[in-house]
Amino acid sequence: MVVLRSRTVTPQTLAKDTTPSPSVVPQSPAVPLLVSPATPPLSASRRSGRLTSRSPPTDETPPTTGTKRRRRRSTSAGVCSIAKNKAVDEGNPAADVVKQEAEELEASLPVSPATPFLSAHRRSGRLASRSSSIDGTPRSTGRKRRSASAGVSSENEAVVEGNPAADGVASEGNVIADRVKQEAEEETPQTTGRKRIAESKSAEEGNQAAERVVDVIAERVKQEEQGNDGKGLSLVENRSVKRTRRWTSEEKGKGKLGEVGTLGTAIDVRNGELRVPGTLIIDEGRAEREGRQNPSRQPSTVVTEKASREEQERLKERTKDALSKKTESGSRMDQFKDAARKNAARFAHFEAQEHQEAAPPGVEAAEQSTEGDDEKVEDWPGPFSTAMKIIRDRSNRMNLQSERATSDKANSVAINWTPRGDVGGCNRSRTLVPSLEQLCMEGLAKNADAITSLECVPDVFRHRLSQLLCDSRKMNTHFLNLLACGSPSEIRIRDCSWLTEEEFTDCVQGLDTSNLTVLQLDYSGRGIPDYVLHSTLAASPGSMPVLNTLSLNGAYRLSDIGLRSLVSAAPSLRCLNLSQCSLVSATSISILGDSLGSTLQELYLNDCQSIDAMLMLPALLKFENLEVLSVGGIESVSDDFITCFVAVCGHATKELVLSGCVKLTDSSLKAIATACPRLQSLNLSNLRQLTDSALGYLANGCREIQTLKLCRNNFSDEAIAAFVEAYGESLKDLSLNNVKQVSHNTALSVARRANNLQSLDLSWCRNLADEAVGLIVDSCLSLKVLKIFGCDQLTDVLLCGHSNPVVEIIGMKMSPALTNVRVIDAHAFPVHYSSVLSSM
Amino acid sequence: MRKEDTVKLISAEGFEFVISKEAAMVSQTIRNMLTSPGSFAEAQHGEVTFPEISTTILEKICQYFHWSLQYASGKETEFPIEPELTLELMMAANYLHT
Numbered sequence: 001m002v003v004l005r006s007r008t009v010t011p012q013t014l015a016k017d018t019t020p021s022p023s024v025v026p027q028s029p030a031v032p033l034l035v036s037p038a039t040p041p042l043s044a045s046r047r048s049g050r051l052t053s054r055s056p057p058t059d060e061t062p063p064t065t066g067t068k069r070r071r072r073r074s075t076s077a078g079v080c081s082i083a084k085n086k087a088v089d090e091g092n093p094a095a096d097v098v099k100q101e102a103e104e105l106e107a108s109l110p111v112s113p114a115t116p117f118l119s120a121h122r123r124s125g126r127l128a129s130r131s132s133s134i135d136g137t138p139r140s141t142g143r144k145r146r147s148a149s150a151g152v153s154s155e156n157e158a159v160v161e162g163n164p165a166a167d168g169v170a171s172e173g174n175v176i177a178d179r180v181k182q183e184a185e186e187e188t189p190q191t192t193g194r195k196r197i198a199e200s201k202s203a204e205e206g207n208q209a210a211e212r213v214v215d216v217i218a219e220r221v222k223q224e225e226q227g228n229d230g231k232g233l234s235l236v237e238n239r240s241v242k243r244t245r246r247w248t249s250e251e252k253g254k255g256k257l258g259e260v261g262t263l264g265t266a267i268d269v270r271n272g273e274l275r276v277p278g279t280l281i282i283d284e285g286r287a288e289r290e291g292r293q294n295p296s297r298q299p300s301t302v303v304t305e306k307a308s309r310e311e312q313e314r315l316k317e318r319t320k321d322a323l324s325k326k327t328e329s330g331s332r333m334d335q336f337k338d339a340a341r342k343n344a345a346r347f348a349h350f351e352a353q354e355h356q357e358a359a360p361p362g363v364e365a366a367e368q369s370t371e372g373d374d375e376k377v378e379d380w381p382g383p384f385s386t387a388m389k390i391i392r393d394r395s396n397r398m399n400l401q402s403e404r405a406t407s408d409k410a411n412s413v414a415i416n417w418t419p420r421g422d423v424g425g426c427n428r429s430r431t432l433v434p435s436l437e438q439l440c441m442e443g444l445a446k447n448a449d450a451i452t453s454l455e456c457v458p459d460v461f462r463h464r465l466s467q468l469l470c471d472s473r474k475m476n477t478h479f480l481n482l483l484a485c486g487s488p489s490e491i492r493i494r495d496c497s498w499l500t501e502e503e504f505t506d507c508v509q510g511l512d513t514s515n516l517t518v519l520q521l522d523y524s525g526r527g528i529p530d531y532v533l534h535s536t537l538a539a540s541p542g543s544m545p546v547l548n549t550l551s552l553n554g555a556y557r558l559s560d561i562g563l564r565s566l567v568s569a570a571p572s573l574r575c576l577n578l579s580q581c582s583l584v585s586a587t588s589i590s591i592l593g594d595s596l597g598s599t600l601q602e603l604y605l606n607d608c609q610s611i612d613a614m615l616m617l618p619a620l621l622k623f624e625n626l627e628v629l630s631v632g633g634i635e636s637v638s639d640d641f642i643t644c645f646v647a648v649c650g651h652a653t654k655e656l657v658l659s660g661c662v663k664l665t666d667s668s669l670k671a672i673a674t675a676c677p678r679l680q681s682l683n684l685s686n687l688r689q690l691t692d693s694a695l696g697y698l699a700n701g702c703r704e705i706q707t708l709k710l711c712r713n714n715f716s717d718e719a720i721a722a723f724v725e726a727y728g729e730s731l732k733d734l735s736l737n738n739v740k741q742v743s744h745n746t747a748l749s750v751a752r753r754a755n756n757l758q759s760l761d762l763s764w765c766r767n768l769a770d771e772a773v774g775l776i777v778d779s780c781l782s783l784k785v786l787k788i789f790g791c792d793q794l795t796d797v798l799l800c801g802h803s804n805p806v807v808e809i810i811g812m813k814m815s816p817a818l819t820n821v822r823v824i825d826a827h828a829f830p831v832h833y834s835s836v837l838s839s840m
Numbered sequence: 841m842r843k844e845d846t847v848k849l850i851s852a853e854g855f856e857f858v859i860s861k862e863a864a865m866v867s868q869t870i871r872n873m874l875t876s877p878g879s880f881a882e883a884q885h886g887e888v889t890f891p892e893i894s895t896t897i898l899e900k901i902c903q904y905f906h907w908s909l910q911y912a913s914g915k916e917t918e919f920p921i922e923p924e925l926t927l928e929l930m931m932a933a934n935y936l937h938t
Contacts, residue, residue: 433911433912435933436908436936437934444927447923450923457927458931
């Protein structure tokens with residue numbers, strides 16, 4: 001009987017379907033039985049995530065499922081998500097089939113088994129469960145999903161999948177409602193067929209088509225449901241929420257995004273528990289329709305009611321939540337704005353006031369003592385205080401003299417700079433002829449797969465080529481093997497995100513590491529977990545005897561254990577970069593301290609989330625020759641930490657990177673200044689609690705500073721100017737990015753004193769006009785790079801009027817930003833500050 | 841072209857390429873050789889020998905010199921490089937600082 005039914009159904013419903021798969025038919029006898037037996041195979045298949053034999057419980061399902069499956073197979077793009085979708089779909093058809101059968105069979109199929117089936121699915125935490133909760137819903141959801149996935153990337157699928165969770169978020173809700181209506185009004189098979197057609201259509205046309213179809217259906221549904229205002233609203237909401245959902249789903253892997261608009265509907269997508277708000281709507285619609293329907297629909301009604309009764313409570317709650325949290329306008333832009341507002345906090349840099357509020361009393365006491373010293377700093381004899389006084393006097397004089405309100409320079413010293421006359425010849429003289437090296441490099445990068453050997457190529461070229469390939473995303477195992485041929489001395493790959501474990505193992509197992517001095521495998525988290533290291537690089541102690549530089553930036557699967565074996569394999573390490581290795585903890589630092597205490601010279605630990613500064617302090621003190629310590633982004637770094645560290649190790653310290661260690665105050669700068677006389681590079685980005693006296697301490701204590709990176713600090717114009725006046729001649733790289741108060745005093749000082757300055761960053765310093773920057777550019781003859789991102793006040797007068805032939809100005813409007821960011825290659829040398837037996 | 845305006849570049853196989861001084865000066869290395877204050881033999885004879893650079897590569901380099909002058913004067917075209925030459929050409933270009 002069932003078999004017959006399926007056969008009759010097939011031609012009508014499956015307009016575009018091919019003949020039902022014979023494999024499906026034999027299962028039909030199982031149909032008359034309880035639905036629940038069918039459930040296990042379905043859930044099993046779904047759980048397996050395969051497209052293989054779904055055992056549809058009914059005859060109708062098999063053909064539809066089969067065809068759908070087939071269709072889906074032909075159009076599916078992604079892997080897992082598609083499998084998931086299919087699994088869901090399978091679940092849906094199963095549910096659909098159940099429904100169909102129930103409806104068509106006058107006999108009352110036990111509906112309750114369907115419900116446990118459905119709830120089982122739900123519990124399985126798949127989208128399928130969501131759809132399966134309601135008769136119409138699963139089908140429509142499934143179809144929706146299918147249509148969405150048909151021509152699209154997994155993203156869309158995820159989106160769609162995520163959407164159902166957001167109660168009618170997607171037009172799915174509309175579709176579902178539509179389907180529900182159609183089910184009520186028409187023969188189910190035809191509905192199915194139409195839906196299928198819609199699905200297949202969308203599948204064929206691609207994602208956008210699917211969207212269009214869905215939207216069309218949604219519109220139709222909307223029109224049809226004019227009386228149902230609440231639903232209409234929810235449909236609109238659904239659609240917009242669906243859009244927002246897309247973002248959320250996409251960012252699933254990236255961590256928790258803030259609650260977005262209707263996400264407040266208590267739908268926890270990440271837990272995979274999909275409650276189906278949409279089902280509630282459908283239920284309501286169905287209930288309505290059921291009321292209107294003729295009694296012939298009784299079985300469906302019965303099925304619907306029974307199936308959805310359990311859901312209704314939940315759905316009602318959800319819908320209420322959705323509706324309540326949804327704004328009345330429900331427009332997409334508002335959704336986006338809400339999302340942005342909620343998530344902005346993750347990216348914002350907080351104002352200093354917030355930090356000060358949160359400062360513990362200990363810090364306040366320190367600050368007070370610092371403030372007490374404030375006057376003392378400037379009274380100390382020294383070039384800094386002298387300079388400060390001169391500058392202050394000068395600006396006071398200028399203020400008294402000129403009250404010109406017309407020009408910006410009214411509050412400060414006048415700047416005499418006239419641009420060059422021939423503004424016309426500006427652009428032509430600026431075009432740099434591409435060098436032959438660059439052309440060749442680009443040609444090589446384009447044809448990297450054709451390179452058969454890098455045998456006679458010196459390391460410099462290998463690194464440049466590797467960098468070019470990584471930047472253009474063409475890096476692959478072929479090139480890695482080229483690099484690993486022979487007995488290489490340096491391997492640098494700055495982006496190993498493409499590298500899988502197998503590829504890494506294959507490549508490195510044959511690698512002769514006896515001559516390897518530099519190994520850089522940045523962002524290799526995916527391919528380098530501990531066990532791979534144990535079997536390859538760190539297989540035996542001392543396997544990399546001459547390795548002095550190791551960079552495993554971003555190796556997020558590297559833990560303390562892996563590091564221990566690495567360290568035993570590379571006993572002569574001098575430079576170690578473990579930035580962004582989230583599993584590395586203070587234990588690793590003790591390991592390093594114990595084995596490399598006397599030899600390690602550079603240690604980079606930026607953004608290592610598991611490291612607590614005070615816990616690692618005792619280990620850090622064991623390093624006798626540590627020249628570079630980079631702890632940017634580790635928020636537990638405090639004044640005490642710095643004070644203790646520099647007291648012991650300051651004599652050797654040449655570079656300190658303290659960006660983002662927001663707890664630091666002037667007292668740590670005072671400690672640094674007293675204890676680190678040989679400091680050459682200091683990075684104080686985002687340290688908002690520092691005041692001018694910090695610069696004062698620095699000027700008085702660290703006489704050899706060559707690189708100073710300031711970003712978003714609160715220093716005043718006079719203080720920076722005074723610092724540059726005092727020690728500007730040794731400065732090679734100065735960054736005043738976003739130091740808002742930089743103005744003419746600084747410009748004058750830089751122009752006058754910073755003769756050796758090679759790189760200057762004045763991005764977002766809005767107080768500098770063309771004349772100020774022009775003066776700097778023309779006076780600093782060693783200047784090679786000038787960055788002026790965000791300086792809208794600068795015009796072509798500067799670009800064309802300056803007479804410095806060498807400088808490269810980066811960041812003006814309409815100039816290609818990224819192509820010009822050629823960083824003065826600070827990483828060319830394995831160890832920065834001390835001369836190492838390097839092959840470069 | 842007068843003799844004083846030209847330079848002779850000699851490849852590893854002994855091929856001699858005679859080009860204008862202006863073109864040769866595109867290479868920083870050659871420019872230093874020819875214009876440095878000390879009395880280098882190259883400056884005196886106007887000849888530079890490159891024992892490590894093969895003929896095909898040197899020929900390509902001379903073509904690059906002329907292309908570079910053309911580019912700087914406004915006519916911006918593509919400089920074609922045969923893939924099989926690229927590796928050696930890159931190393932030679934690095935040596936010549938061009």
